[in-house]
Amino acid sequence: MRKDEIPKETVNRLPIYLRCLNRILLRGHSTISSDELANLVSMSPAKIRKDLSYFGKFGTRGVGYEVKPLIERIRGILNLDKNWKLALVGVGNVGSALLSHPGFHRGCFKIELVFDDDPELIGKEISGKKVHDSSEISNLVEKGLVQIGIIAVPNEKARDVAERLVRGGVTGIINFAPVSIDLHDDVKIYQIDISTELSRLTYHMVP
Amino acid sequence: MRKDEIPKETVNRLPIYLRCLNRILLRGHSTISSDELANLVSMSPAKIRKDLSYFGKFGTRGVGYEVKPLIERIRGILNLDKNWKLALVGVGNVGSALLSHPGFHRGCFKIELVFDDDPELIGKEISGKKVHDSSEISNLVEKGLVQIGIIAVPNEKARDVAERLVRGGVTGIINFAPVSIDLHDDVKIYQIDISTELSRLTYHMVP
DNA sequence: TGGTGTGAAATACTTCACAGCA
C-alpha cells in the first residue's frame, strides 16, 4: 500500500500504540487483543485493527497480536529502526531540558550537534555536548552529520534557524517556538507548543 | 451554533490562527484577508473562512478581517479572556522550564501551585514558587485554587498524579509524561510528547 | 471590484458487521 494512501490520522496514532505496547511488554504480557489495546489508549478496537491493516496482517484470529513482533513492525513502519541524528538549536530552558532527557526510543534519536548564539555559552559544554555558534549551523549540518533539527530559540529567531537547518540539508524539524514555519514541501515540520494545547483545553473547559 | 456541532479540527486550528494574528498585529497590519492568513499558516483560505463562520460573521466582504477584533473574538471563543490558574506537578527539567516560561497568553495562565515528591525540593522556592509535597495535591487543589493541572513527573507516577488532580477538582490536564491517561469524560487531557512527534516525523522522512 | 459567507459536492476517516481462520 502506497504511503500517500495511508490516512494521516492512522500515522498519528501509530506512535501512541507503540508507546502503549512498550509498557505492556514491560508488564510481561506477550499477546494483546485489539479490544484490550483499545481500552488502554481509549480508542475503538475497530480503529486499531483498521489502522494496522493498512500495513499488513499482524495478528492471529482468535488470539490477538503478539506484542513483541508488533512493536518491531510498528518501529519499522515509523523508521525507528534507524539511527537518527539531531541538531539542537537553543540551549535555554527547553533546550537544556531536552539535553538532559534520557535517550529517546532506545537511543534511536541522538543529539549530535548543539548550537546557540549566546557568546557566554558558545564553546562551553552542556550535558557533555559542546555548544557551537549558531552561525555555523549550515556548515556543520551540511557534513551530513544530522537529519533532524530541533528549534528551541526565541520566536523571532525561529524562522531564520529553520532556514539555516534546511540549507544544511535537514529534512525534518521539531519546532518549540510558537510560530508557524513552512518552508518547503520536502521538509516536514512538527510544532510543540504548550500555549496552543492550553488554548484547546480551555475551549473545552467552559460549557 | 452548539459546541458539539463545531468540528474538532476547527477548534484545533483556532489557536494557530490566533498565534499568527498576534504576530500580524505586532507588525502593524490592521486588516487581513483569508488568503493572506492562509499563506501564513499554510492552509486553504476556504478552510479559514469556514472555520470562522461556525462562530459568526467576523469579516467585511471585499476587505477581509480586522485583526484586533478578530483576535478578541477568537480569544473569547477559546476562553482566553478568563484567568486560568494552574497546578504544576513535578519540578524536574520540564517542570523548571515551564516555571521560568514567561507568562503564557498575556498572563491568562498562571501557575498557582507547585508540587513535587522529592524531600530535597519540598518547602524550597523555585522561580519564586514554593514547592509543596505531592501528597497535598488533592487538599490544596480542592480549595478551588486551580482549574488546570500540568503533569511533569516520571511515567510511572503520571496516572496517580492525574487521579489526585481530578480528585481535587481539576477538569483539564496537560500531560508531559509519555503515557496515555483517560480518567473521566468530564476531564479533558492533552498530551505533549516529543518522542511521539519525532516518530511521526521520521515516518515521513523515508520515502 | 474583491473578498466573505455558505450550501452543495467531493474527500477523508470511522464504525459496522460479518466472513473466515486459528
Added chain:
DNA sequence: TGCTGTGAAGTATTTCACACCA
C-alpha cells in the same frame, strides 16, 4: 469459539464555486 481483517455504510471534514455585499 474468539478475534482478526475488511468491504460497505455512515460520519466528519474539506474543498468548490458562487451569491452577495461593502
